[in-house]
Amino acid sequence: MIQLYDSVYLLDGTVGKRPIYLPLLVGEWGCLLLDTGCSYHVNDLILPALDRLQLRPEQLRYIINTHPDSDHVGGNAGMKRWSPKALLCCGDADRLQIDHPDTLFASRYDAYRPHGVFYSAEVKSGILKDLGEAEPVELTFRGGEHLRLSPNWDLEILCLPGHSKGHLGILDHKHRTLFGGDAIQGAVYLGVDGRPALCPTYLYPETYLLTNQLIEHLDLDLYVSCHWPLKKGPEIAEFCRETREFVERTEMLVQSAGTEDLGELCDRLGPRLGEWPENVHRELAYALAGHLKLQ
Numbered sequence: 001m002i003q004l005y006d007s008v009y010l011l012d013g014t015v016g017k018r019p020i021y022l023p024l025l026v027g028e029w030g031c032l033l034l035d036t037g038c039s040y041h042v043n044d045l046i047l048p049a050l051d052r053l054q055l056r057p058e059q060l061r062y063i064i065n066t067h068p069d070s071d072h073v074g075g076n077a078g079m080k081r082w083s084p085k086a087l088l089c090c091g092d093a094d095r096l097q098i099d100h101p102d103t104l105f106a107s108r109y110d111a112y113r114p115h116g117v118f119y120s121a122e123v124k125s126g127i128l129k130d131l132g133e134a135e136p137v138e139l140t141f142r143g144g145e146h147l148r149l150s151p152n153w154d155l156e157i158l159c160l161p162g163h164s165k166g167h168l169g170i171l172d173h174k175h176r177t178l179f180g181g182d183a184i185q186g187a188v189y190l191g192v193d194g195r196p197a198l199c200p201t202y203l204y205p206e207t208y209l210l211t212n213q214l215i216e217h218l219d220l221d222l223y224v225s226c227h228w229p230l231k232k233g234p235e236i237a238e239f240c241r242e243t244r245e246f247v248e249r250t251e252m253l254v255q256s257a258g259t260e261d262l263g264e265l266c267d268r269l270g271p272r273l274g275e276w277p278e279n280v281h282r283e284l285a286y287a288l289a290g291h292l293k294l295q
Helices: 041-052 076-082 092-099 101-109 121-131 205-217 234-255 262-273 278-291
Strands: 002-005 008-015 018-027 030-034 060-064 087-091 139-141 146-150 153-159 168-172 177-181 196-198 222-225
Touching: 008 041, 018 041, 018 146, 018 168, 018 222, 030 146, 041 076, 060 076, 076 087, 087 092, 092 101, 092 139, 101 121, 196 278, 205 234, 205 278, 222 234, 234 262, 234 278, 262 278
Parallel strands: 030 060, 060 087, 087 139, 177 222
Antiparallel strands: 002 008, 008 018, 018 030, 146 153, 153 168, 168 177
């Protein structure tokens, strides 16, 4: 567990070979947990941290999912069992996927099967296990809403689409910090060993770039994401520049590739876009499908 400020923590774990950071904000009037990790993170990461902080179930007021991926929503059911009165929240446009793990898998992870890119039965089983049990969302946001955890602690909900249509972030005005989930992704996900582990997985290039522009122009001291190191001061602009340049380079390569075959594009462009392992090239399907307007 990493303490960022008084009453602001990052629950520090792993997902596969990559880091995962789940923000926990502890206020006088209640606590907010941003994302719930995979289903196993509830018992392995979240509840031990809450126990260390001596937090009781009734103190957890909001559980907010930034977006519908297994490592962000998989612990929803487990957290609601621990704290039944906490409100489960997400972006309005992502609600149907988060409500139903099978729908989420079909519309997000299995979306490119018609284009010849899909996961094996074994990987599918693992993803569904990580997604956990179905748990209905109780409150949705569209951006611009405000939450107050203490008399002098105001949080603003931001809509940061691009990786999903309803991706959310939390702007902490008191600490001049944005908790951005996977809203922007630079040029690579690094593993816990510091080596390239995964390619960017945005879905909608145009809105993703607009989100990147918004973040770049916010007056922030700290940007906190879910899988990347903390970005402080000038590092935020650098991360935004890296994000923008990856999208622009990808668009140029897609336009000049001479094919719209998604699998072929993944295999061909993967080595040119990053140094992640060869088996990661097919994960480019999310971004490349966006550039091909297949979404």
